[in-house]
Amino acid sequence: xxxxxxxxxxxxxxxxxxxxxxxxxAIMDGIKRGRLAPGSALPGTRELAALVxxxxxxxxxxxxxxxxxGWLTAEPKRGTFVSAALPVVxxxxxxxxxxxxxxxxxxxxxxxxxxxxxxxxxxxVFDDGAPDTRLMPAPLxxxxxxxxxxxxxxxxxxxxxxxxxxxxxxxxxxxxxxxDRGLNVTAENICITRGSQMAIYLASRLLVHPGDHAAIxxxxxxxxxxxxxxxxxxIVAVGLDEQGLCIDELEAACRATKIRAVYVTPHHxxxxxxTLPPDRRIKLLALAEEYKFVIVEDDYDHEFHFAHxxxxxxxxxxxxxRLLYIGSLSKLLSPSLRIxxxxxxxxxxxxxxxxxxxxxxxxDPATEAAAAGLMRDGVxxxxxxxxxxxxxxxxxxxxxxxxxxxxxxxxxxxxQGGLALWVNFAPGxxxxxxxxxxxxxxxxxxxxxxxxxxxxxxxxxxxxxxxxAELREAVSRLAAALAAG
Numbered sequence: 001x002x003x004x005x006x007x008x009x010x011x012x013x014x015x016x017x018x019x020x021x022x023x024x025x026a027i028m029d030g031i032k033r034g035r036l037a038p039g040s041a042l043p044g045t046r047e048l049a050a051l052v053x054x055x056x057x058x059x060x061x062x063x064x065x066x067x068x069x070g071w072l073t074a075e076p077k078r079g080t081f082v083s084a085a086l087p088v089v090x091x092x093x094x095x096x097x098x099x100x101x102x103x104x105x106x107x108x109x110x111x112x113x114x115x116x117x118x119x120x121x122x123x124x125v126f127d128d129g130a131p132d133t134r135l136m137p138a139p140l141x142x143x144x145x146x147x148x149x150x151x152x153x154x155x156x157x158x159x160x161x162x163x164x165x166x167x168x169x170x171x172x173x174x175x176x177x178x179x180d181r182g183l184n185v186t187a188e189n190i191c192i193t194r195g196s197q198m199a200i201y202l203a204s205r206l207l208v209h210p211g212d213h214a215a216i217x218x219x220x221x222x223x224x225x226x227x228x229x230x231x232x233x234x235i236v237a238v239g240l241d242e243q244g245l246c247i248d249e250l251e252a253a254c255r256a257t258k259i260r261a262v263y264v265t266p267h268h269x270x271x272x273x274x275t276l277p278p279d280r281r282i283k284l285l286a287l288a289e290e291y292k293f294v295i296v297e298d299d300y301d302h303e304f305h306f307a308h309x310x311x312x313x314x315x316x317x318x319x320x321x322r323l324l325y326i327g328s329l330s331k332l333l334s335p336s337l338r339i340x341x342x343x344x345x346x347x348x349x350x351x352x353x354x355x356x357x358x359x360x361x362x363x364d365p366a367t368e369a370a371a372a373g374l375m376r377d378g379v380x381x382x383x384x385x386x387x388x389x390x391x392x393x394x395x396x397x398x399x400x401x402x403x404x405x406x407x408x409x410x411x412x413x414x415x416q417g418g419l420a421l422w423v424n425f426a427p428g429x430x431x432x433x434x435x436x437x438x439x440x441x442x443x444x445x446x447x448x449x450x451x452x453x454x455x456x457x458x459x460x461x462x463x464x465x466x467x468x469a470e471l472r473e474a475v476s477r478l479a480a481a482l483a484a485g
Contacts, residue, residue, distance in 0.1 A: 009052050020061040040082045112226035124474040125442030127462040129420035133334045135387050140379050148369035163356040165192025166368040172375040173341050182316035188346040196328040196340040200224050202352050203296045203324050204231040212260040219449045221270045237451035244269045244276040247283045254291040263296045271449045271460035272422040273415035288322040298326045303384050305417030306392045320345040339371050398463040401475040419464030425457050435484040441477035
């Protein structure tokens with residue numbers, strides 16, 4: 001039988017992709033390029049196995065896959081053929097490899113400048129304030145998740161549901177916010193998200209039209225800036241001082257241009273950790289009324305406060321015409337659980353659900369039910385009390401290690417809460433990437449948090465994810481890197 005195409009298939013023996021799929025893709029590529037016309041006969045399984053130097057069963061598996069997908073047809077006693085139902089394609093040569101920037105279509109916008117590099121093996125990293133997942137009560141979480149999964153399966157509740165999140169969890173979050181944070185909300189005011197970043201993204205999509213202005217602190221959370229920029233906002237940087245957001249500067253910006261949204265982190269300003277004092281909170285709320293902007297309050301680590309009870313959020317003022325509130329359960333348990341929430345007026349939250357329908361459809365019912373169970377049974381509250389003791393000890397450890405190891409080259413104030421310290425380095429001190437990498441110590445320089453070119457010679461040093469021995473070693477490495485830089 002005429003074989004119109006000399007099957008030259010080279011397998012990558014080191015590839016993760018199975019051999020039968022590599023052969024299948026080579027045949028599909030030949031069909032799409034016109035080298036194998038509809039109706040063309042393919043070699044028998046023994047012949048092709050010998051040509052490619054694989055087991056015959058591998059070729060049989062390949063043909064079965066292509067038959068199932070409709071690329072091939074099989075005729076008893078005749079052989080295997082390219083499906084006659086496929087369109088005829090003139091033979092084309094494989095195009096030259098394209099550099100990523102030259103690939104065939106134009107991306108809509110430049111990529112957000114949010115690089116991620118996995119830490120080197122053996123490195124210690126001062127992150128931006130992540131929790132220590134080793135402290136998570138894994139057996140209790142696993143038991144709650146297993147119970148939730150089995151219950152949801154038995155009750156046929158693992159299908160599509162409310163895009164705002166599981167009602168049981170929204171009710172539990174509303175109860176927590178009412179009792180612990182002075183809000184007065186119901187489940188209708190809550191939208192569950194895959195972490196606080198998704199809530200920030202939703203807020204930006206709900207509030208901002210291209211060309212609108214959004215005010216953000218001069219040092220702020222980079223993914224929040226990126227979210228508002230991606231929504232089309234022009235970013236207005238507002239200055240900071242030792243008490244946090246400069247309200248007078250924000251007012252001046254409002255007089256100069258129409259501000260649509262103001263993104264703030266008043267409980268523990270990100271990245272400097274400062275708590276916004278009551279007088280500035282009152283003025284901020286008054287400015288929102290006067291200039292008709294919406295405050296997006298990111299209360300990303302409300303539970304982590306050591307000196308006294310956490311300060312009530314701006315959202316406790318209950319003015320939902322001028323407020324959206326964002327929080328997270330991820331830092332209490334593990335970022336990998338991906339549970340955050342957006343709080344606002346019921347009609348706004350309904351619209352947030354509609355936005356989610358386009359990007360996520362719904363969350364994870366089993367995980368959300370497990371989180372609701374942990375809240376209902378008091379596990380989350382008990383765990384919070386336990387980890388607070390650990391984190392307070394680590395804060396003290398890092399402060400002492402910095403005073404001893406860095407001396408006059410660094411200054412900082414010990415924050416009342418949170419999982420990080422903001423350190424200002426003396427003039428001339430450099431966080432040289434090469435020196436840091438050589439000593440396997442990770443630090444994000446303060447410029448990464450800067451909005452619109454704001455200058456700083458500081459760094460946010462997270463202490464939550466390292467134990468005390470690791471913190472002392474990390475400071476020792478940092479001191480060596482600064483001395484070499």
